[in-house]
Amino acid sequence: MKNVKIRTVLMSAIAVVALGATLMMPSCKKKDTTTMTLYDSLGGTTMVADPSNSGQMIEKGRLGIRSVVDSAIFIIAADASINKYFTVLLAEVTAGNLSGFSALSKNLTDFFCVATGAKNFTYSGKNMVDAHNPATNSRISGKVDAGDFSQFINDVGASAGKNQLPSYLTARLVTVMNSVMGQVVQKIVSH
Numbered sequence: 239m240k241n242v243k244i245r246t247v248l249m250s251a252i253a254v255v256a257l258g259a260t261l262m263m264p265s266c267k268k269k270d271t272t273t274m275t276l277y278d279s280l281g282g283t284t285m286v287a288d289p290s291n292s293g294q295m296i297e298k299g300r301l302g303i304r305s306v307v308d309s310a311i312f313i314i315a316a317d318a319s320i321n322k323y324f325t326v327l328l329a330e331v332t333a334g335n336l337s338g339f340s341a342l343s344k345n346l347t348d349f350f351c352v353a354t355g356a357k358n359f360t361y362s363g364k365n366m367v368d369a370h371n372p373a374t375n376s377r378i379s380g381k382v383d384a385g386d387f388s389q390f391i392n393d394v395g396a397s398a399g400k401n402q403l404p405s406y407l408t409a410r411l412v413t414v415m416n417s418v419m420g421q422v423v424q425k426i427v428s429h
């Protein structure tokens with residue numbers, strides 16, 4: 239009987255210690271990546287050398303986003319199923335004029351930086367409805383339908399993979415894109 243009582247007391251003590259350890263765990267961990275913004279998960283405001291602009295520094299989070307954006311533009315430009323929207327950009331690039339590419343890269347990078355938690359940048363391009371309507375943006379060659387929207391997401395996903403983004407971070411990027419689907423998709427295709 240006495241033994242049983244001792245064992246019960248011991249078990250309760252172990253349970254209390256175990257519970258305490260579990261509750262203390264988050265404060266011992268270095269960083270909780272599940273609650274960090276995507277921008278901070280990519281390195282946030284830590285300054286690093288900008289590999290594309292010698293002598294310049296760039297926030298690591300922005301570099302991560304810009305890398306995905308720039309290779310996504312190349313993937314999309316080569317994707318025959320959706321590059322029909324980008325005829326203005328493609329004609330410029332073919333002629334050796336990169337000004338439109340630079341402007342698009344900057345605006346897309348700003349947009350995704352702000353949407354993923356950056357604090358030191360602002361987006362100054364067109365709103366998502368105007369940017370994707372040929373009547374208000376002469377650089378888009380038609381209204382986007384839902385199928386092309388999902389192909390665009392596939393291409394950005396491929397770019398994220400190319401840049402070694404872990405899949406849980408790519409999923410966050412996809413969430414950002416899906417959040418503007420209603421503004422980007424302006425052509426309703428009836429079957």
Ligand code: HEM
Nearest residue numbers: 323324327342345346349363364369377378386387390415
């Ligand atoms: C998925 C979410 C999307 C986001 C967050 C997004 C964001 C943007 C942004 C920030 C711009 C630049 C606007 C400006 O310069 O003022 C832009 C332009 C553009 N977007 Fe999107 N976009 C999305 C989806 C799409 C899709 C699905 C297509 C077509 C399949 C598309 C085609 C274009 C084109 C053709 C332009 C103009 C490119 C240029 O300036 O040369 N976008 N978009």
